[in-house]
Amino acid sequence: xxxxxxxxxxxxxxxxxxxxxxxxxxxxxxxxxxxxxxxxxxxxxxxxxxxxxxxxxxxxxxxxxxxxxxxxxxxxxxxxxxxxxxxxxxxxxxxxxxxxxxxxxxxxxxxxxxxxxxxxxxxxxxxxxxxxxxxxxxxxxxxxxxxxxxxxxxxxxxxxxxxxxxxxxxxxxxxxxxxxxxxxxxxxxxxxxxxxxxxxxxxxxxxxxxxxxxxxxxxxxxxxxxxxxxxxxxxxxxxxxxxxxxxxxxxxxxxxxxxxxxxxxxxxxxxxxxxxxxxxxxxxxxxx
Numbered sequence: 001x002x003x004x005x006x007x008x009x010x011x012x013x014x015x016x017x018x019x020x021x022x023x024x025x026x027x028x029x030x031x032x033x034x035x036x037x038x039x040x041x042x043x044x045x046x047x048x049x050x051x052x053x054x055x056x057x058x059x060x061x062x063x064x065x066x067x068x069x070x071x072x073x074x075x076x077x078x079x080x081x082x083x084x085x086x087x088x089x090x091x092x093x094x095x096x097x098x099x100x101x102x103x104x105x106x107x108x109x110x111x112x113x114x115x116x117x118x119x120x121x122x123x124x125x126x127x128x129x130x131x132x133x134x135x136x137x138x139x140x141x142x143x144x145x146x147x148x149x150x151x152x153x154x155x156x157x158x159x160x161x162x163x164x165x166x167x168x169x170x171x172x173x174x175x176x177x178x179x180x181x182x183x184x185x186x187x188x189x190x191x192x193x194x195x196x197x198x199x200x201x202x203x204x205x206x207x208x209x210x211x212x213x214x215x216x217x218x219x220x221x222x223x224x225x226x227x228x229x230x231x232x233x234x235x236x237x238x239x240x241x242x243x244x245x246x247x248x249x250x251x252x253x254x255x256x257x258x259x260x261x262x263x264x265x266x267x268x269x270x271x272x273x274x275x276x277x278x279x280x281x282x283x284x285x286x287x288x
Contacts, residue, residue, distance in 0.1 A: 011155040013222045014101040023228040024092040034239040035074035038067045053266040056257035063250030066113045073109035107151040115140045124253045125189035139181045146174035157222040194263045214241035
């Protein structure tokens with residue numbers, strides 16, 4: 001452990017806590033699985049795009065962009081994790097070779113990916129272009145303010161937590177604003193969805209709340225104590241949230257627009273769903 005005076009200047013608790021071999025290995029595995037999962041689904045989303053009606057193809061293509069961006073960011077986090085710890089006497093000590101760890105790369109990545117994720121939502125629900133542009137801007141503004149204020153606050157997690165909490169509250173205000181805007185888009189999604197798919201936007205809404213709600217928990221976690229378990233659990237929460245809100249979210253939206261494409265009469269989408277009840281119904285309507 002370093003002195004409290006130095007600790008207050010280091011930003012992240014990862015830089016002030018020594019880890020056991022198990023904790024260090026767990027952190028490495030969490031980050032490795034995280035970037036590996038994102039990279040693994042790039043081709044999946046690109047391939048899925050060709051099963052969709054042209055107006056919806058951008059949805060999985062944007063997911064592929066998110067996978068590449070998030071994968072690169074998490075790979076960088078993994079590399080810094082590996083570089084910033086040194087094994088001494090059976091314990092992994094931080095600040096190896098004066099290299100410090102930071103979660104700021106996650107925030108930088110969220111600045112890129114979160115606007116894309118929100119844009120996907122409006123596109124998937126088939127909003128007309130003027131409304132789409134307006135809704136997207138209204139979601140992106142609070143989202144970026146939420147991310148940037150959280151980034152500033154997280155540099156205070158090794159001090160007296162005043163900075164962490166004040167900016168955490170400010171970031172939460174923007175999060176609530178974002179939730180209100182997303183709820184409006186979900187409402188439009190229910191209105192514009194075919195009758196067979198109206199439950200999908202409602203389920204996506206609850207999924208959004210559950211997965212995005214993990215981030216503020218991970219943000220506040222350092223206040224439970226400067227321990228190796230807190231360090232590892234926080235990386236786990238961040239990674240679960242990233243995979244859920246990007247990768248799984250992308251799959252859900254892609255499956256939604258696949259079904260929507262089929263119901264709108266796009267043959268490749270109906271063929272992709274041929275073995276499902278919906279696909280059989282669409283095929284029957286086509287006379288297959």
